[in-house]
Amino acid sequence: MSRASTMFVDRILPLCVAAFLTGCGTYVPGIQEPPGDAADEQALINSIVHNVKCELRDSFAAVYAAHPRTVLDNWGVQMSLNFTMGENSAANPNAIWFPSSAATSIFSLAGGANLSSDATRINKVGAFYTVRELRELKECEPGERPGGWMLMQSDLKLRDWLFDNLSLSSSGLINFRRYKPDGTGVNVLSHEVKFEVVTKGNITPSWKLARVTVNPSGSLLSASRTRTHDLILTLGPTVIVPPPPGRPQLVSTVVPVRAAAEAHLSSEIGLAVSNGIRNARLQ
DSSP, X not given: OOHHHHHIIIIIHHHHHHHHHTSTTSSOOOSSOTTOXXXXXXXXXXXXXXXXXXXXXXXXXXXXXXXXXXXXXXXXXXXXXXXXXXXXXXXXXXXXXXXXXXXXXXXXXXXXXXXXXXEEEEEEEEEEEEHHHHHHTOOXXXXXXXXXXXXXXXXXXXXXXXXXXXXXXXXXXXXXXXXXXXXXXXXXXXXXXXEEEEEEEEEOOOEEOSSEEESOSSXXXXXXXXXXXXXXXXXXXXXXXXXXXXXXXSOOEEEEOHHHHHHHHHHHHHHHHHHHHHHHHHO
């Protein structure tokens, strides 16, 4: 093997592999953007949940200001936040070796390697609020909402969706008050918001030596990061569940009716299937 070929194998290729091993996809990705730490991640989650709750408070305040008597008095909101972070890095070093008589030779030798690594993190946060609880909190102050991108933005369009459906109720097209005693047959509302941001980058240095051309084509090192934030809100009637017999020390619990709980579960299953199909297509 020539000196140039030996240098590629002994020095350049290990450097490429080392750069790949320290890149994305080889460790559990963080929810926050690099170079944030655990404190930044906690602050981000707190801000997102706070912003969504502010959206709920402001939306119901606006609805009741316009429609003091609505079907929402005994309703509740199930909230699911899904955070999916995926990172990928790849290294694709290649080289072409030419014999000493490259000007007249018809032979050359090409070789390369392809390495890649993926890491995915999925986190979920769930909560349940009654409309009565949210109304007691009043509207958020203008400076109280953190603001920002994705689920941090100040308008998630929930207010518009509530007014759209209240107009259907007022016109008699949908009866949101009707449901069976067992909690089935309920007309529920669902609101889903999804943000997906993909960042990609690559670097492709090349070297042309006397008898070896290193990385003449393709991408030597590449990395990508995908952030997907999903918000599912399901609104429906609630029921009061009394404490079990013989446990008087426990208090009654307000829970969504069966149809509302099943609708919310169906939305989460549909989201999981959709994300699974999308991830399979990206691979």
